[in-house]
Amino acid sequence: MAQPMAELADLLTRLGTWTTLYIDGPDGSPAPERDARRTSIRDRMLRAGTPEPDVEVALELLTDDGPPAPSSQTILVRDGTVRSSWTSSTPGRGSGRRS
DSSP: OOOOHHHHHHHHTSOSOOEEEEEEOOOOOOHHHHHHHHHHHHHHHHHTTOOHHHHHHHHHHOOSSSSOSSOEEEEEEETTEEEEEEEESSOOOOTTOOO
16 A cells, blocks of 8 residues: 555654564565565564564565565554555665665
């Protein structure tokens, strides 16, 4: 879903713990590689101390459809409920891309 900036800004002003998942979009990998990626994401989230309900609901939203890489998917979760989820078809600005 597209997330209007005002709505997103309102969400992020709320106090409390948030789970934020920002990942690369689909890359056309075969099913076994996609499954391994999901397992890796889940394991890293749990090691980071992410609450189990947040992990499970975030993983349900990971998409293998949508714009191909270089794209991204962002998911915001709080208390086991998805508060926002969107995809972007523009390249991200991670540590390797600065302007």
